[in-house]
Amino acid sequence: xxxxxxxxxxxxxxxxxxxxxxxxxxxxxxxxxxxxxxxxxxxxxxxxxxxxxxxxxxxxxxxxxxxxxxxxxxxxxxxxxxxxxxxxxxxxxxxxxxxxxxxxxxxxxxxxxxxxxxxxxxxxxxxxxxxxxxxxxxxxxxxxxxxxxxxxxxxxxxxxxxxxxxxxxxxxxxxxxxxxxxxxxxxxxxxxxxxxxxxxxxxxxxxxxxxxxxxxxxxxxxxxxxxxxxxxxxxxxxxxxxxxxxxxxxxxxxxxxxxxxxxxxxxxxxxxxxxxxxxxxxxxxxxxxxxxxxxxxxxx
Amino acid sequence: xxxxxxxxxxxxxxxxxxxxxxxxxxxxxxxxxxxxxxxxxxxxxxxxxxxxxxxxxxxxxxxxxxxxxxxxxxxxxxxxxxxxxxxxxxxxxxxxxxxxxxxxxxxxxxxxxxxxxxxxxxxxxxxxxxxxxxxxxxxxxxxxxxxxxxxxxxxxxxxxxxxxxxxxxxxxxxxxxxxxxxxxxxxxxxxxxxxxxxxxxxxxxxxxxxxxxxxxxxxxxxxxxxxxxxxxxxxxxxxxxxxxxxxxxxxxxxxxxxxxxxxxxxxxxxxxxxxxxxxxxxxxxxxxxxxxxxxxxxxxxxxxxxxxxxxxxxxxxxxxxxxxxxxxxxxxxxxxxxxxxxxxxxxxxxxxxxxxxxxxxxxxxxxxxxxxxxxxxxxxxxxxxxxxxxxxxxxxxxxxxxxxxxxxxxxxxxxxxxxxxxxxxxxxxxxxxxxxxxxxxxxxxxxxxxxxxxxxxxxxxxxxxxxxxxxxxxxxxxxxxxxxxxxxxxxxxxxx
Numbered sequence: 001x002x003x004x005x006x007x008x009x010x011x012x013x014x015x016x017x018x019x020x021x022x023x024x025x026x027x028x029x030x031x032x033x034x035x036x037x038x039x040x041x042x043x044x045x046x047x048x049x050x051x052x053x054x055x056x057x058x059x060x061x062x063x064x065x066x067x068x069x070x071x072x073x074x075x076x077x078x079x080x081x082x083x084x085x086x087x088x089x090x091x092x093x094x095x096x097x098x099x100x101x102x103x104x105x106x107x108x109x110x111x112x113x114x115x116x117x118x119x120x121x122x123x124x125x126x127x128x129x130x131x132x133x134x135x136x137x138x139x140x141x142x143x144x145x146x147x148x149x150x151x152x153x154x155x156x157x158x159x160x161x162x163x164x165x166x167x168x169x170x171x172x173x174x175x176x177x178x179x180x181x182x183x184x185x186x187x188x189x190x191x192x193x194x195x196x197x198x199x200x201x202x203x204x205x206x207x208x209x210x211x212x213x214x215x216x217x218x219x220x221x222x223x224x225x226x227x228x229x230x231x232x233x234x235x236x237x238x239x240x241x242x243x244x245x246x247x248x249x250x251x252x253x254x255x256x257x258x259x260x261x262x263x264x265x266x267x268x269x270x271x272x273x274x275x276x277x278x279x280x281x282x283x284x285x286x287x288x289x290x291x292x293x294x295x296x297x298x299x300x
Numbered sequence: 301x302x303x304x305x306x307x308x309x310x311x312x313x314x315x316x317x318x319x320x321x322x323x324x325x326x327x328x329x330x331x332x333x334x335x336x337x338x339x340x341x342x343x344x345x346x347x348x349x350x351x352x353x354x355x356x357x358x359x360x361x362x363x364x365x366x367x368x369x370x371x372x373x374x375x376x377x378x379x380x381x382x383x384x385x386x387x388x389x390x391x392x393x394x395x396x397x398x399x400x401x402x403x404x405x406x407x408x409x410x411x412x413x414x415x416x417x418x419x420x421x422x423x424x425x426x427x428x429x430x431x432x433x434x435x436x437x438x439x440x441x442x443x444x445x446x447x448x449x450x451x452x453x454x455x456x457x458x459x460x461x462x463x464x465x466x467x468x469x470x471x472x473x474x475x476x477x478x479x480x481x482x483x484x485x486x487x488x489x490x491x492x493x494x495x496x497x498x499x500x501x502x503x504x505x506x507x508x509x510x511x512x513x514x515x516x517x518x519x520x521x522x523x524x525x526x527x528x529x530x531x532x533x534x535x536x537x538x539x540x541x542x543x544x545x546x547x548x549x550x551x552x553x554x555x556x557x558x559x560x561x562x563x564x565x566x567x568x569x570x571x572x573x574x575x576x577x578x579x580x581x582x583x584x585x586x587x588x589x590x591x592x593x594x595x596x597x598x599x600x601x602x603x604x605x606x607x608x609x610x611x612x613x614x615x616x617x618x619x620x621x622x623x624x625x626x627x628x629x630x631x632x633x634x635x636x637x638x639x640x641x642x643x644x645x646x647x648x649x650x651x652x653x654x655x656x657x658x659x660x661x662x663x664x665x666x667x668x669x670x671x672x673x674x675x676x677x678x679x680x681x682x683x684x685x686x687x688x689x690x691x692x693x694x695x696x697x698x699x700x701x702x703x704x705x706x707x708x709x710x711x712x713x714x715x716x717x718x719x720x721x722x723x724x725x726x727x728x729x730x731x732x733x734x735x736x737x738x739x740x741x742x743x744x745x746x747x748x749x750x751x752x753x754x755x756x757x758x759x760x761x762x763x764x765x766x767x768x769x770x771x772x773x774x775x776x777x778x779x780x781x782x783x784x785x786x787x788x789x790x791x792x793x794x795x796x
Contacts, residue, residue: 012735014755017586027426029320029638037315220585223309227621230307251315256629260314 003154006193013181013217022212025253035248036286042247043070043279044078045265046272047105047236051086051112051204060089062300064096071280071297074287080276081265082135086111087128094132105135105170109160112174112203114139118156125163136160137170137200137236140187142177150190157194170198170236170269175214176206184214188221198234204271209239212253219257226258235262238271244282247275311628312672320638322425327416329502332363335371335525336508338378339518345370350527352501355422356635356644356679364501367524372493372533375522379464379491380539382519388461388489390517392448399444399486401514406437409510413475413503418635420502421474422644422680423598425636435760436479439778442762443483446783450488453780459787461489462565463541466534469504470547471497471646472601472702478504480777481544482521483762488786490542492521493534499647501525532558540564544785546603549700549726549771567775567785569603569767571700572728575721576606576757577743579714580615582733586755588622591706594731594757596630596642596684600704601650603772604729606757608690608697609708610717616710620688627671627684634676642704645680654682654703661687661696666707692723700726714739718746727769731757750776 001009030038048067050059060083067080082103085093093104106128110116125136138160144152161169171191175184191199199218202209215237222233235254241247247270254262262268277297285291332349334341344365351360367375387395406413413436414428423432450459465485469477474496485492496504508523524530528551535543535555542565545555549570559566576594578587594606611619635643645651662668666687675681682703690697690707697707711717721730730747732754734740744752750767753759760766765781767773775785 012583014583014586017583017589021589030317031320032318034316034318227307255315259309259311261310263315
């Protein structure tokens, strides 16, 4: 399908209806073993993230250790899916994680604004992959998108995808800057058309970051492409998913929109930093019956 | 990563939700309930009681008194006395205070009432908790506000109450229909004799407890449980000034015949067979949600249900695929489980009627689709059902099924959609789905129905009048229009 045909196919979105559907997901009551299962699943879907100017190599090392050893008291836990860092930290992270199964993800392409020359952004992507990044989280040029220059945005995704080689590409739409759900849908369709392996809501640097409404519209785009072409694309909401309750609502939404095939870290990720400890706290509570002090959960 | 060439969504395997039921104990039911007459619970003249059972387990929940003619007479006498002696003489602001108090106690006891409603009637707790009960309280709050402002509702005219109102309500929204009837009647200064449906009497009886709790003067509302003959006695009673009925078109016609030649006022809210029209430019995923809410809300036991889907040809395949996928995620089962989307069919008789239509539809040549959701062993259940390729001449497109059954037809042009939508003896509601404002107004203006929803469905508010055209009845409930049904309105100084 051509780009123009893809975009012509983007359906209108009624934001009131989307909000109502989201409210309905949120009334699902997840208890007992289905809750435990959800908590562990959510844990396994986390991209443990540190994206700060003040990041140090030591901090990244500690985060990588945490990624593999989430809580000493609970030996049968899954690991998180990936550790997500700036390109300068990729080498350190890869060294720590090696081939333990936890992937190294790196933001690239002049994260978070993307305001740079495309050749530099491609160069940065190649560098991150060369240093050992297995997943690349790129940002799109929102200015170009809002200006209606869809071809430019498509081309930049295609170019970055090529630079990724074997690495998986997550395309960040930065939905907080796209303003309407129809733009979110259009950007999702465009990113999938251009070859994204994952589509991702936000950088975490712009408010609002991930919302359930935005995520639902993106999941529906993924579903429509799957049903029309058979192509399977993953989803990553990032930013603002800070506790277990919210995470479980996302899983309910995922299950009832895309079905069980997507309930795997291969196809769904949470971009989050504080979520992991809340999930751990809830898992301990589910097994012991009481809440532990947050002092018992390490902060790295 | 995944099987190639299989682009079907899988909702069957893997992570499922554990049961999350409300406790039936929360309903706090008595073993037996008497009639509520003149502010007290009294035994029926005949001494007869009948069982009310749960449609999801067939267990008996309580024994309920059966009112006969003598009880009706007693109740009407009490209502008349209360009307003459207290209620019509009370300062309107005082009437308002009682209604506010009722509304607040309903809110306080909403969990108990919601659980009772789901136990007795079979509707999912998600709906009784999130839709029925909030609306019940809202109706009392809304009408409480009108009590001392009636003359402002009809400027330049004189308003006065009618007297004793006889009210008969159905089993699909037992407490909500009681609120729709009682709240405006009381706000306008009338007193009430009301009969809940035979299969769902319990929440009305709890409402009687609430009337005692708020010290509503004796006789202002009298609640008589019983079957059709109890209702008939109310309709025929000579000292009743007004009849308000919600139920089937068949009974509605009977009541109108009975009242012919009397000076009793009448409002009827009867059946429906609403068309939900989806145009090719609609927001499809949200339209799917509206279709689901339109027909599967309350097991399809909704007079204004969107039971006919008219889809524009160019999107029909896509829409039906989305609809089927969405239906696969609907959970049918225990009404008290918080995750249940579709509860139990209200009675065995109703289930039999729906199953009859399922056979009719297939015999008529429509293609049936039902979801694969497992059904509980005991109880009255019907999976959500579609009939594809239905035609206007099919009985499943013409008659009210009152169950989770949707008849789907396609159309090509706007005019064809309007023609099909109106080609029915009913006219209660309708739905239009399009992203184009001009088209939405063009079509909704031409649908002959009391309510037309645009890009949504089954939305209710006490401020919004509700009622039908044609064989769906007459009179309105809710809003300023709803007050008219309980008032004499005359020119200043004159009488009517």
